[in-house]
Amino acid sequence: MRPVLEVEIAGLKLKNPIVTASGTFGFGLEYEPFVNLAALGGVVLKSVTLNPRQGNPPPRITETPAGMLNSIGLQNPGVTEVVEHFLPELKRRRVKVIASVAGETAEEYELVAGRLAQAGVDAIEINLSCPNVSRGGMAFGSDMEAVRSVTGRVRAVSGGLPVFAKLGVLGKDVVETARTAAAAGADGVSLINTLPGLAVDPKSRRPVLGNVTGGLSGPAIKPVALWAVWRVYKELGLPIIGMGGVTSIQDVLEFIMCGATAVAVGTGNFVNPRLTMELAGGLDQALSLEGVQDIKELIGAAHLGSER
Amino acid sequence: MRPVLEVEIAGLKLKNPIVTASGTFGFGLEYEPFVNLAALGGVVLKSVTLNPRQGNPPPRITETPAGMLNSIGLQNPGVTEVVEHFLPELKRRRVKVIASVAGETAEEYELVAGRLAQAGVDAIEINLSCPNVSRGGMAFGSDMEAVRSVTGRVRAVSGGLPVFAKLGVLGKDVVETARTAAAAGADGVSLINTLPGLAVDPKSRRPVLGNVTGGLSGPAIKPVALWAVWRVYKELGLPIIGMGGVTSIQDVLEFIMCGATAVAVGTGNFVNPRLTMELAGGLDQALSLEGVQDIKELIGAAHLGSER
Amino acid sequence: MIYDVEIVTQRKVATDCYRLDIYAPEVAAAAQPGQFLMVKTSFTLDPLLRRPLSINTVDRTRGLVKILYRVVGRGTSLMAGKKLGRRLSILGPLGNGFTVPSKGNFVVVAGGLGIAPLFFLVQRLRALGNEVAVFYGAQNRFQLLLIEELNNLRVNLFTATNNGSSGHKGTVVDLLRVQGIPPAEIVYAAGPPPMLRALSGLFREAGVPRAEITLEERMGCGVGACRGCAVRIAGEEGPVYKRVCADGPVFRAEEVIWE
Amino acid sequence: MIYDVEIVTQRKVATDCYRLDIYAPEVAAAAQPGQFLMVKTSFTLDPLLRRPLSINTVDRTRGLVKILYRVVGRGTSLMAGKKLGRRLSILGPLGNGFTVPSKGNFVVVAGGLGIAPLFFLVQRLRALGNEVAVFYGAQNRFQLLLIEELNNLRVNLFTATNNGSSGHKGTVVDLLRVQGIPPAEIVYAAGPPPMLRALSGLFREAGVPRAEITLEERMGCGVGACRGCAVRIAGEEGPVYKRVCADGPVFRAEEVIWE
C-alpha cells in the first residue's frame, strides 16, 4: 500500500507536502521545463507588490559557504500583471497557488491581498520581512504593532482563504511574532525567511552586493530554520510551512518531524531545478521504507518524548 | 618593509589581530602541540563560571552544512581552578589572555569577573548568551535590563581592564544590545556568538543533540557575522572582536574591512588546529601583496564610499 | 535540459585555462552560439551553486559539447581537478544566443576568455559562407587560445596582446581604434565589462548598424526565475532590470546601461 | 601531529568496508593500539569537520598507517572515493590507548568494526608473546574482517555471526555467555554501544579483574579542547563528563555510566 502523502494545512489541501519557497520559483512557469507543476503540493509565488518594482542594483547574488546571499529587492511585475497573466496560466495547470504579498505600508499589503484573493488564489502568504517605510525601513515582522495591523488587514480582505504569516527569526523572538500574527488572524506561519548577511570582496574592499546587505538562504541556515519550526510547533502548535536549506528527502523529514505540515524548497531549486518533483516523488519510497502509512504520522514526531 | 600587524583594541595591545574564540580553544594549553601561543594576538578562554559545571548530556556536537551545532552547556572547571592552574601557565607563555565570564545571575558574573581581574588577565569578555535563571532561562543578551546590570557589575570589578560584551544576534537588534552594553561600561563588543539551531536524526525521529537545541557555528554563519560587525561599526563605531566561520586569510580581511579590529577563530580550529598560527603568519604576506603597510588601514575599509 | 554527463577529455590549454569535452548529444544538437550551461562543480553542498559557462562549440556527430574556461575561484578549480570519466551535472542550453544571419560581413571582437562563446559563433558564420573578421586580444600570446582553429576557419584574424608578444601591442580596443572597424552587418563582442563598455562607445561613434554583446552576471537559478542576474537595460519607459540568463546573455550594445 | 599524507593503497574488503594505507612514518612510529586519527575527508567546507578513525595497525618499516572503516555517511563515502596518490590531512595519533602488559593471558572481544582498533592491540600482545583469545562477531561471515591476519597471529579465534554463516549463530555476547570468558588479566572490547553495555554487565558478573573498552562519540576538536565528546564516567565525587578524545577513547568498563 502506498503511503498517504496528502496533507491539510489550515484548511488547504495539498496532494503532498512539497511546495516552493517564495521568490525562488518565480511564478512557476519558469520551471516548467523541469517540473510538472501539478505534481507538487503547491506553488508559492514570488512576493507581489501593488505596482511593478525594479528591485536592487546588481550584483544581487553571491555564494557563501553552503548558502547564498540575495538582494533581489522584490523585483516583480506588480499585482495586475500577476492577476491577469500568471494566475490564469497557473489555474489551467491545476496547481494549488499560494500568493505571497508584500508592501511598504499596511495599506499596500491589504490592497494586494484583496486583489489576489478575488482573483482566486488558494491561499495568501504575508511576507513580513519587507522594510516598513513609515518606520524608517524597520522590517514589519520585528514590530508587533505592524504585524498585528498588516495581518489583520490581510485577513479581512482574504475571505475564507488560509492566511500564512511568513517570518524571519531576527528582531523579535519568533514565537512571539508567530503568536501575534496568529492572534491577528493568521491561520499558520511560514518559517523561515532568509537571515541577514553580508559579504566583502577583499580585492575591491567593498561589499559584494550592490545593496550591501542581503538575505542568507540555503543549507547553511537549515539548523536555524528547524529550531524555529520546533519552537513554534512546541509553544503554539500552529500549522507551519517549513523551509530553509532543503535539498533532500532527509531534510524534508527533519522539517516535518519538527512540526512542519508542508515543506518549501527555495535555494535547492537553483542547485537542482527538478528537486521539488524528485522530493514529491521520492517521499513515497522513503516513507514505505520506514513503514510509515501516512505522512501525517510524522508531523511533530520528534517532539515525542520531549515535554511539549 | 614588513607590514605592521599590531593593533590596539579598547586599550589592549595585540601583536596581531588573530585571537581564539571562547570555548573552541579550551584554556589554550590543549592546542600547544600545534600552536605557539605567544605568536597569537591573544587567547580567549572558555567561558568560566563560579563553580565547576558538568555541562549538557551527550551528544553535544553534530555537523551541519558548512557548520556545526554544539550544546556543550558551559562545561568548565570553575573560576578557582582557572585562576590557580591555567592562568599561571598562560602567563609564563607571555600570551595576552582574555577571560570569558559566564553565570546564571548578575552576581555570579560579578564574582567571576572580579576573581579573574585580580588574577591578572589582560581583558574580560562577558558571555551574554547564557540563560538567565531568574528570567526563566531567557538569555541575558536579549534583555536590555540584564545587559545593563551584568555589564555594569563586571565593569565595576574589572579595574582598568578592557571589557568586551559578547553578543549573539537573536532576541534583540544587535545594534541596540551593543549600544546598551557600551552605555553600561563595555569598552567593545565581541560579535557574534552562535546562532540557535537544531538537527533531527530522521532514523530515530529524535533531535540529535542531547540538549535538543544547540549553537550554530562555522563558515555557514559567516555572512550573518559580517552583517553584525558591519552594522555595529557603522552605527556605533565601537571596537569589535569579529568572529564566525573564519577559516582563511580572506575571511580575516573581510571581518577587518567590515570594522573588526581583532578577529577570533572558533570552529576553524577543529578543521585545522594550526589555523590561528597560519593566519597570524600569513597576514604578513597577504598585506604585502596588497601593498598595505599597516593593518589598521583596513579596519572598516569596506565602509568607504557607503554613507557612514 | 538537465543532464548527468561524462567528461570525455579535459586538457590544459594555457596557464589556468582548460578545455573540457563532455558527452551530451541532446545539448550538442540544440545549442546555439552564445548560449550557456549551468554546471554543478561539486557533489557536496560547498560550493553550492551552479556556475554559468558558455558553450565553446559542439561536435554534433560525436555528441560532444566543449567548454573553455579559466580557473578563477573554487568552482572552476574543482572542475579543473576532474579527470576523464568523472561525471558532471549540467543544465542547458540556456539563454538567447547571437543573431546568426545567413549572409553578410561580420566582425567579432574577443577579449580574453570572451573567445569562449565567440568561437562557436565564428564557426557558424563561416559554415554559412560569411566573411568574418576576428579581433582578438589577450594578456600575452600564450593566452590567445584557439588560434589554430580560428586560422583553419579562414577568418581575417587580428590579434593584440598587452606585451606585444603577438600582433598589436595593447588592448583589442586600442587595435580597433587604430585599425578602424571594418564594414559589417553585425559586430559581436565578448570579454571583460570594461572592454565591452569601451567597445560600446566605439561602436556608437563608428555608427555600427548592429552590435551584439554578451554579458556576465552572478547567477542563482540560470532559468529566469530568481531575478538574481539583473543588468540595467534602457527600456521604452526608462531603465529596467533584465535577466542575463533568460533575456540575455546576448544584448544589443546600445541598450545596456553601464553603471 | 598534523600531516598531509598520501594514500598508498585503498581496497574494498567487504560490502561498504575499506582498508586504507597512508604513508605517515611519524605516526606509524608513535602510534599505540587504541589511538585514533582525525581525518579531513574533503578540501571544501562540506563536510566540515574531521572524522575520528582508529589506527588499525602500522607498518613501521614502510612508514605506513592503516585504517579500516565502514561507509556510513558523507565523510566516509568521500574517503572511499579517493584513489591512490590522493592526499589526505590527518591529525594524530590521538587519545590514550589500551594497556599493553608485557606478560599474561588476554581476551579480546570485537563486534563489527570494533576489530579496527583491536587488531593492532592483538598484534602487540602477540608480539610480546602473550596468549590471546579473540571473540569476534559480525553480521555474516563476509563482514568478519582480517580473519586471515588474525589466524597468522596464532590467536585462539572464536567467531559469531547473526546468521550462523561462520562460528556461533548469534552475537558475540551470546557466544561469550555460552562459552564463558576465559581467565585473563585484562579483557578488552570494542564495538557498538549496546554490545559494550551488555559486555560490561557480563564482565562484572564474571568478575573480570580489569576490562578496557573503547568508546565513540561525535567529535569537534579531537584534542581535548571543546568538550564536545562527553561521556558519563563514575568519578570519586559522583558522575562526571569526561572527554572521549583526550581522557579516552579507552576507558575501564566499570567506570562508564550507560544512559
Ligand SMILES: Cc1cc2nc3c(=O)[nH]c(=O)nc-3n(C[C@H](O)[C@H](O)[C@H](O)COP(=O)(O)OP(=O)(O)OC[C@H]3O[C@@H](n4cnc5c(N)ncnc54)[C@H](O)[C@@H]3O)c2cc1C
Ligand atoms: C553567461 C555566462 C557565461 C560564462 N562563460 C564563461 C566561459 O565560457 N568561460 C569562463 O571561464 N568563464 C565564463 N563565465 C564566468 C564564470 O561563470 C565564472 O568565472 C565562474 O562562475 C567562477 O566560478 P568560481 O567558483 O571558479 O569562482 P568564485 O569562487 O565563485 O569567484 C571567483 C571570482 O570570480 C568572480 N565571479 C564569479 N562568478 C562570476 C560571474 N558569474 N560573473 C562575473 N564574475 C564572476 C568573482 O568576482 C569572484 O571574485 C561565464 C559567466 C556567465 C554569466
Ligand SMILES: Cc1cc2nc3c(=O)[nH]c(=O)nc-3n(C[C@H](O)[C@H](O)[C@H](O)COP(=O)(O)OP(=O)(O)OC[C@H]3O[C@@H](n4cnc5c(N)ncnc54)[C@H](O)[C@@H]3O)c2cc1C
Ligand atoms: C575514537 C573513534 C574511533 C573510530 N574508529 C573507527 C574506525 O576505525 N572505523 C570506522 O569505520 N569507524 C570508526 N569510528 C566511527 C567513525 O568516526 C564514524 O563512522 C564516522 O565519523 C562517520 O562519518 P560519516 O561522515 O561517514 O558519517 P556522518 O554522515 O557524519 O554520519 C552518519 C551516521 O553515523 C553516525 N555517526 C557519525 N559520527 C559518529 C561518531 N563519532 N560516533 C558514533 N556515530 C557517529 C551518525 O549517527 C550518523 O547518523 C570511530 C569513532 C571514534 C569516536
Ligand SMILES: Cc1cc2nc3c(=O)[nH]c(=O)nc-3n(C[C@H](O)[C@H](O)[C@H](O)COP(=O)(O)O)c2cc1C
Ligand atoms: C533569490 C531569492 C529570492 C527570494 N525572494 C523572496 C520573496 O520574494 N518573498 C519571500 O517571502 N521570501 C523570499 N525568499 C526567501 C525564501 O522564500 C526562503 O524563505 C529562504 O530562501 C529560505 O529557504 P531556502 O534556504 O530553501 O532558500 C527569497 C530567497 C531567495 C534565495
Ligand SMILES: Cc1cc2nc3c(=O)[nH]c(=O)nc-3n(C[C@H](O)[C@H](O)[C@H](O)COP(=O)(O)O)c2cc1C
Ligand atoms: C564547541 C563550542 C563551544 C563554545 N563555547 C563558547 C563559550 O563557552 N563561550 C562563548 O562566549 N562562546 C562559545 N562558543 C562560541 C564561539 O566563541 C564563537 O562565538 C562561535 O563559535 C562563532 O565562531 P566560529 O564560527 O569561528 O566558531 C563556542 C563555540 C563552539 C563551537
Ligand code: FES
Ligand atoms: S539567474 Fe535567476 S533569473 Fe537569472
Ligand code: FES
Ligand atoms: S572532541 Fe573536543 S574535547 Fe573531545
